[in-house]
Amino acid sequence: MNSKVIIIGSGPAGLTAAIYASRANLNPIVFEGDQPGGQLTITTDVENYPGFPEGVLGPELMDLFRKQAVRFGAECYFKYVSKVELHEKPFKVWVGDEQYEADTIIISTGASARLLGLESENKLMGHGVSTCATCDGFFYKEKHVIIVGGGDSAMEEAIFLTKFAKRVSVIHRRDELRASKIMQERVFNNPKIDIVWNAVVVDIEGTQEDGVKAVILRDTLSLETRKFACDGVFLAIGHSPNTSVFSGMLEMDKQGYIIIKNGSTKTSVEGVFAAGDVADHVYRQAITAAGSGCMAAIDAERYLQS
Numbered sequence: 001m002n003s004k005v006i007i008i009g010s011g012p013a014g015l016t017a018a019i020y021a022s023r024a025n026l027n028p029i030v031f032e033g034d035q036p037g038g039q040l041t042i043t044t045d046v047e048n049y050p051g052f053p054e055g056v057l058g059p060e061l062m063d064l065f066r067k068q069a070v071r072f073g074a075e076c077y078f079k080y081v082s083k084v085e086l087h088e089k090p091f092k093v094w095v096g097d098e099q100y101e102a103d104t105i106i107i108s109t110g111a112s113a114r115l116l117g118l119e120s121e122n123k124l125m126g127h128g129v130s131t132c133a134t135c136d137g138f139f140y141k142e143k144h145v146i147i148v149g150g151g152d153s154a155m156e157e158a159i160f161l162t163k164f165a166k167r168v169s170v171i172h173r174r175d176e177l178r179a180s181k182i183m184q185e186r187v188f189n190n191p192k193i194d195i196v197w198n199a200v201v202v203d204i205e206g207t208q209e210d211g212v213k214a215v216i217l218r219d220t221l222s223l224e225t226r227k228f229a230c231d232g233v234f235l236a237i238g239h240s241p242n243t244s245v246f247s248g249m250l251e252m253d254k255q256g257y258i259i260i261k262n263g264s265t266k267t268s269v270e271g272v273f274a275a276g277d278v279a280d281h282v283y284r285q286a287i288t289a290a291g292s293g294c295m296a297a298i299d300a301e302r303y304l305q306s
Contacts, residue, residue: 003029006102008081011038012286013276014108015065016293022072024301030076037062038110086249086269104271104300109242111277120204128212129233133157140232142166149236155183157236162192170195241278257281265296273299
C-alpha cells in the first residue's frame with residue numbers, strides 16, 4: 001500500500017501535520033502508536049493552549065485535533081510502527097507484519113518523561129504526580145510540592161513552581177546538583193526552596209480522589225526510610241526521545257533527539273521530516289509541537305511538488 005505521506009505519532013505535532021497534509025490532498029496515514037494523543041493524554045487540565053480560556057482536558061484536546069484531521073481525509077490507525085526502512089524510496093514502514101510504502105515520512109513520535117518506575121507513580125499520574133511544572137504548577141497554589149531531579153530543567157521547574165506553591169522541596173540523590181552554577185545560585189537564594197540531599201523517592205502515598213499526601217524517602221547513605229509529607233510530586237529527571245526505531249538511519253544528537261536543519265523540519269534523509277518533541281528538547285509545549293507539525297506538512301508538500 002503506497003501513500004504520499006505517512007505520519008508516525010499522534011500528539012499535537014503528528015495530528016497538526018495530518019490536518020495540513022489532508023487539506024493539501026495528500027491523504028496522509030497516521031500511525032498513532034501506543035499512546036494516541038501523546039503526552040497530553042496523561043495531562044489532566046491544559047490551561048495554556050490558546051483558544052481555550054476555560055482550559056481543556058488533555059485527552060479532549062487531542063480528540064478535537066484527531067476529529068479535525070479525519071474530517072479532511074486523514075486515516076488514523078491505532079497501530080504501532082515496529083520497523084522502518086529509509087535508505088531507498090519509496091520508504092517502507094512496518095506495523096507488525098503489514099508493510100506500507102510512502103513517498104515522504106513525518107516523524108512525530110515525541111519523547112517520554114523518564115519515570116521512577118513505581119506502581120504508585122503510575123496510579124497517581126495526573127492526580128498529584130506530574131512530569132510538567134508549566135502544565136500543572138497552577139493547581140498547587142499555597143501547597144507544598146516536591147521536585148525530583150538535579151539538573152537545569154529541575155531547577156527551572158522548582159523556581160517556576162514557587163510562583164504558586166508555598167514551599168518547594170528538591171529531592172536529589174546526591175550531595176551536589178548537576179545544574180549550572182547560575183541555576184544553583186538562584187535556587188539556593190530562593191527562600192521558598194529547600195533541598196533534601198542524598199535521598200530517593202521509593203513510594204508515593206495518596207489516592208486518585210484526594211491526590212498525594214506524602215512520599216517515602218530513602219537516604220542513599222544510611223538506607224533508612226522516612227515519610228515526607230507533601231501535596232504534589234513533580235518529576236524532572238529528564239526525557240527520552242522515542243527514536244529507537246530510527247536508530248542508525250537518521251542523524252541524532254547524543255541524547256537521541258533527531259537533528260533537523262535550521263528553520264525547517266528536514267532531517268538528514270531527504271523526504272523524511274521530524275516535528276514536535278522528538279526533535280525539540282528545549283520548549284516541549286503542545287503549541288510549539290503543533291507549530292512544527294504544520295511546518296513538517298508544508299515541507300513535505302513542497303518536497304512532493306519538487
